[in-house]
Amino acid sequence: MTHTPHTHGRRTAAALTLLCALTATAQTPALADPAPGPTTLNEIRTQLDRLYHQAESATDKYNAAHEKATAQQKKVANLNRQVERAGHREARLKELLGAAARAEYRGGLLPAEVQFALASDPGHALDDAALAQQAQHGTQKKLTAMEATRKELRTRTDDAAAELKDLQASRRAMAKNRDKIEKRITTAQALESRLQKKEQRRLAELEKQAQDRAQAEWAGAGVRKKADTKASPAGRKAIAYATKQLGKSYVWGAEGPDSFDCSGLTSQAWLHAGITIPRTSEQQWAQLKHVPVTEMRPGDLIIYYSDASHVALYIGEGKIISAPRPGRWVYVSPAGSMEILGVVRPDA
Template sequence: MTRSTHPHARRTAAAVALLCALTATTQAPAHADPGPAPTTLDGVRRQLDSLYHRAEVATDKYNAADEKAKAQQKKVETLNRRVHRAEQQEARLKTLLGAAARAQYRGGGLPAVVQFALSSDPRHALENATLAEQTRQTTQDQLTELEATRKELRERTDQAGAELNDLRASRRAMQENRDKIEKRIAEARALESRLKAKERTRLAALEKKAQDESQADWVGTGILNEVGTKAGAAGRKAIAYATQQIGKPYVWGAEGPDSFDCSGLTSQAWLHAGITIPRTSELQWARLPHVPVSQMRPGDLIIYFSDASHVAIYIGNGNIISAPRPGRDVYVSPAGSMQILGVVRPDA
């Protein structure tokens, strides 16, 4: 005799099966085969985490490309201003050369020695010859300067063109990254939207449980007995700014004032504290001074994952403020709930 199954259990199993099929078909082909599709809600949670992580990596690459494009745009604008100044200088030299040529024409255009021989006033002729020689030398100097100016102008123009080409290439890369981001975010949202309310609640509970377990492991090392408890003056300002943003939505590529991504929040927090730091989490990790996790203090930035794709600001008592991912708001969460790569201190 076949054993009957409770209707709710059948619905849950069907929902998981549907999600498993969906996750199996939303893998980006550029990534390696992730293995078997998940068969439980916890497996789905892990799959969602993977999708959002990949989206965050793509977001960081987009932000880096955007920063590069902005920097190149400033270089191009500077070069164009220099080219414009060179053109003005060239026009001025042409005017001076024209004036010198007209003066020579008014003098008859004769060589100085001939003018001296034909003159009835040798002293006056000698003065004219000296002036003519000075004018000739000045004209020659101006011609030399004009040649150099034209050469520099050509070099600047070529350099400006090269910078423009780099800028266009960066923008193309930026657009490709944006497309990847939007596709991955859509995949993750599609996964969540297929869950029923009860499954979404269970999924959230599983996510919180995983965070709590990770935090417990981290706290269990005794790390909070070693870390600092007092922020520096700038760190306090950065924390105050980040605190004011709690509840605002995560939006990829955003750096306020109404929405943020993870590095947009941390870079703006420190900017409002009077310190400019790199825009992306990857560059924040690469360029800011590192401090041991055991020596971190409130205001420091915690960099997460081996690819430095996530960042949050440490606020003390084992907590962080971060912009977590699409569909979520800026919030306070456990510092040890994710894989910590290291800590950087903008005001070291």
């Protein structure tokens, strides 16, 4: 078979193209495998702690947004009632001004001095003039009241619109944090569901060992020896309420009576002791009086983690009552088993 120069050139070009492609393939690094998930029980415990901590932090933000939205909803309703009342006043003033205008029209719209000059009885004319002046004065007062009412109506309407906008923002924040909470909890539960019964028991043992180590370290600092052992009267009531809730399930966003999240339990415990405190652990840390850990007493609240995302009620003897996380229940645990941020006192 005869090869023409043209055919030979095409084959050479094709060979070069193939060689380049093979070379490029050889030089291209292989795609990295996806990052492996946790494999050891310690890694699983660490990831579960992280996921539930993230869920609890989002829960605190959800609760704050919910509390704000509730207050905003009441404010919007109040402003709307004020708008309605101002509207009724405006309508009533319009009726009165209309009646005054009709009365003046029937009176001929004549100035008082002209009515006096034309009157057959000057005495009656003086009476009529006095009544006319009173009517004019009353009309002017109504006009002034009308302008004030309209101004109030505009202000209240603007306030209600602004508050409604803020309310919508709070509801969007609630929805955003609700999605975060549910995603973290779902991921954590899926991770736990892959474990066999034996692994779940071992995981619980590892968790208890970590808590015991943290508690021993905390107690070793001599905190319990220095802390006050006597609760205040209100503190005793708060502890009594929390004790009655032992065994009830944790549900994020719940504040009783059948289930609680961490700050739902502490806020309700102190409410039943006669003292209203903020709803979330972040707000409790920010707004309640701080006391040194060495000076805490039963009834005080221990705030955990650097973001103040968890809170528990200190009951004395180095123990707390808390609602820990999804899948758990209200229970007694060591006070030093988690990273302590500080202590606050509701009845300082």
